[in-house]
Amino acid sequence: MNFSLIQISQIIHASYNSISQTTNINWRLEIDSRHIHYPEQTIFVALPGTHHHGIQFIPDLIKKGVKVFIIDQDIPYEDNVTYLKVDKCLTAIQELAIAHRNKFIIPCIGITGSNGKTIIKEWLSQIVQQNYSVCKNPKSYNSQLGVALSVLQLLDNHEIGIFEAGISQMNEMNQLREMIQPSIGILSNLGDAHDSGFEDRKAKLKEKIELFKNCKYFYYPGNDNWLHENLKHDTNARSWGVSENNNSKIILGNANSNGLVVKIIHNQNSYDFHLPFSDSASIENFIPCILCSLDLGLSQESIQSGFSQLQSFRMRLEHKEGINNCLLINDSYSLDINSLLISFQQADQYNKTLERVLFITDFPDSKNENENHNRLIQLINKYKFTRIIGVGSSIRSISTQLDRNTKFHSYSTTEELLNNLDQLQIKNNLILIKGARIFRLERVFEELSLSNHESILEINLKSIAHNISVYKSFLNPSTQIIAVVKASAYGSGQYEVARYLEHLGVHMLAVAYQDEAIHLRNKGIQCPIMVMNSGLSDFEKLSENNIDSVIFSLPQLQRMIQEVSHNTEHRIHIKLDTGMNRLGFKSSDLVELIQVLLDNQYLKVISIFSHLSGSDSSDYFDFTQQQYSSFTEAYKQISKSLLYDPKAHILNSGGISIHPTMQLDIVRLGIGMYGIDNNPKIIPQLEKAHRLKTKITQIKKVSSSDKISYSLSGQLNSDGRIAVLSIGYADGLPRSAGIKNYQVNIKGIKCKIIGAVCMDMCMIDVSHIQDVQVGDEVEIFGLHSSIEELSHVTGRIPYEILCGISARVKRVFVEE
Known part of the structure; x- marks a missing residue:
């Protein structure tokens, strides 16, 4: 700028x-x-x-x-x-972005829609960068701030801009249009995302196409009848689809495991392409990429060549545990300077203690190779990567410019690297994997992953942040949050979630047992941690690791006094039993408790708290009020005697939105962070953070007379096909899910589980899906089927489902 x-x-x-x-x-x-x-x-x-x-x-x-x-x-x-x-x-x-954009007389493509914006932007960029130097949004930077920061990345050498724009309510698109100033537009589709921000669907469409107000034209899917009906008279709108009345006609050939052949009649010319995917969503994303590429002057051969580098993009960083006590960050789906900087920043936030290793490939943009390499070296030095594994030919040139203490290993191809991976002896490292699409470095990620089971539990960290913000909207600005990460963060993965919560700035973390807390300390977590069931803990060890103990009985308190040094302050939290009849001091214990605390003032009471039995239901409102009153009376009695005021807290996730007047100084947020709550008023505001998915292992034909699974428990109503999935009750899918006909999801289509779930597998009915194949992804719960639905069908609660997902299921942490 x-x-x-x-x-x-x-x-x-x-x-x-x-x-x-x-x-x-x-x-x-x-x-x-x-x-x-x-x-x-x-x-x-x-x-x-x-x-x-x-x-x-x-x-x-x-x-x-x-x-x-x-x-x-x-x-x-x-x-x-x-x-x-x-x-x-x-x-x-x-305003700075607009002024900066005004300096560039280059074509810009603006992309908006309900879904697919980021995929289209990335695919189109991959194709046209063979001919042009491209500036685009990093990742899914499509908000009011994200677009501005993206446009400010325009440099003199850029020949085209490709920017996506996202809105969630009226009167947002004008500012985005002024910053992007697109000459060609793409409307990916119009779904129900963010419907609540608009009066109706027509209002949302009108706001979306404001982006294209000054465009020569924009493309939209004419197969959507409603969309076509509402845009066919717009002189700037160009439709594509299978029918004759579209501006660009699409003729789909036969699909197979290698993809799909498609003929496109565009501007009175005919083109044949082989698409590497055959599912409808990918086709919908591919077509506008092809049309814009043709408009920009790329040849059919050049566009087809660009397809060879495309895969089904994951526009999110993936975090997971690796072999040999390593932590992995996978961002191997694109490589440019802007996304590289973001990846380094994410790595820096992820872990501060482990030595850092970078897997990096040649840059796809050879026009700015020297500038890219210089910037890469600066980032390596700033973020203190001590070992670099380069893949490709040109990346080798940075080896002579690195710090002499930085080790550099070079491989010509990813295959050569994989064959020699064991010889690198990587252990106890933070590993960032970053590469150009053509090198397919995700294979290195899989090879270094701790688990290679086909089933994956995906945890969206940004959804956790969003949900915390939703709960904070019910709280006073001064109210603090204790994030509960017990039971491996409800089955999600304790360290990764704790690390992210620490980054978000939560006041404290809470775990159930001593070993959970010490594990977090050993992993480098620095924020306060409280052990909620420290009854049999080694109190001296907790103090040595700066971990707070929860004290809930007089014998436990006396044991702590005997074990710890009296010359050092020890942080404790007092738990009161106000009606749950679980852990906690009864009101009859308070006089003796207070006296012991006064006699041992090296014990610093950080907080006093209790647990509500039915805070998530209005059915127990009176009992909740009774518990709250009992707690506040006991708190006053203790704090008055101590002559200082410890923090007070009683609300858990379920109570925050129903009883906000009981928030006191702190609230404890656990399952709610993952988008699970019983209050119907808050449910629409939350985002589900978990997605459990697996893959198809085999597909076979069965007749209506065939019995399926153990105890002859399953059977199709007519002749058809079943698919065998790589997930069973040993992975956490309840055995009864099949008997109760729970439905999983393939490509947006519901499929019933047939027969009892086996230990390692289950079978589903895929008779009604035409293009299903071995290796296809199957969602157990997440975007299409909710965890609450699985809980209801199997007679369990969401806590039970999440905590029951076994350790052999890979945890993958994604961040937009």
Whole structure:
């Protein structure tokens, strides 16, 4: 972004204290204080965040050399620092993006729709970058802020921009259009995502196509009859589809395991392509990529060549445990400087203690090879990667420019690397895998993964963050959150979830037992941790690891006093039993409890709490009120005697939205973080964080007379086909799910489980699906079938289902 500070102040309508720098500089706009690479060229924008405000980081940034800040609040000014005061920081970033975009006279493709935006953007970029230097959104940066930051990445060498735009309510698209300024548009589809933000479907369509207001034309799927009916009179709209009345006609050939042959009649010319996928969703994403590529002048051969590099993109980073005590981050689906920086930042946040190893390939954009390599070396040094494994020919050139303590290993192909992987002896490392699509480095990820079972439990970390924000909307700003990660974070994977929650800034973590807490400390978790069942714990060991003990009985308290040093402060939490009749002090214990605490003042009471028996149901409202009253009376009695006020908490996930007046100082959030709650008023606001999926192992024909599974428990109503899945009750799928005809999902189509679930497998009816194949993905619960539905069918609760998913099922953590 090349402007003088005077120009920038005019663009964003800012007042300022002083400007010493009057020349044009290639400024870097930054919003994350942790990732400042060039402080003398940085303008830091102090945005408000969910957990922090950017203003609080300004003093530290000044010490690091940052001298220019955009703010929207009054703060004390320091000498020799420029403060640009605006009404709203986000608007200032958008105004800079518009001014920066105005400097470039290049074609831009704008993409919007309910689904598929990111896939289309990535596929189209992969195809056209053979002929053009492309600037695009990193990952799914399609929000008001994400688009602005993406457009600001435009450089003089870029020849085309490909940007996606996402909206969730009215009056959002105009600003996105001004930043992107598309000349060609793509409307991927129009589904029900974000329906609540619009009056009706027509209103949503009208807002979406505002992006294309100044486009020469935009493409949309004419197979959608409603969409076609509402757009056919729009002079800028061009439809594609199988019928004759579309602007571009699509003729689908026969599908097989290698993909699909398709003929496209476009601008009176006929083209034949072989698509590497045959499912309807991929076809819907492919066609506009082909049409835009043709419009940009790419030949049929060039487009077909681009297909060879495409796979079913995962536009999210994957985290999971690896072999030899390693932690893995997989981002092997694209490689450019912008996404590379994001990957390094994610790795830095993921773990601070392990030595770091980078798997990296040649860059696909050979036009800027030297610049890419220089930037890569800077990132390697800044984020302290000590070992680099390069794949390809050109990546070798960085070896001579690395720090002498950084080890470099070179392989010509991914196959050569895989054949020699054991010789690298990688252990106790944080491993970032980042590569161009053509190298298929996900094979390295799979090889280094701790488990290679076909079944996967996918945990979406961004959904966890979203759900926490939903619950926070019921709380006062001062109310703190204890995140409960017991039972391996409800079966999700304790360290990965804990690490992410620590990054989000939760006040404290809670676990059930000592070994869980020590495991987190050994993994590098630094935030406060409380052990909720410390009855048989080694109290001295807990104190040595800076772990808080929950005290719930007089004998347990006396044992702690005997075991720990009296010369050191020890943090404890007092649990009261107000009616659950589980762990906790009864009211009759309080006088003696208080006396023991007064006699042993090296025991610091951090909080006093209790547990509600029925907070998630209005049926138990009176009993919940009774428990709350008993707790507050007991709390007053204890705190009055101690002469200080420990924190108080009683609400768990289920109670936060139903009883917000009982929030006190802290709430405990557990299962709700994953989008599970009994309150119908909050359920629509939450996002499911879990997706359990597996693959088809075999497909076979069966007759209506054939018996299926143990005890002859299953049978089809007519002759058909069944698929055998690689998941059973040993993986956590209840045996009764088949007997009760629970339905799993393939490509959006429901399929019944037939017969009892076996230990390692189960069988489903796929008679009604035409293109099902061995290796196809099957969702057990997640996007299409809810965990609540599985719980209801099998007579269990969601907690039980999640905690019952066995360790052999791979946990994969994804982050948008």
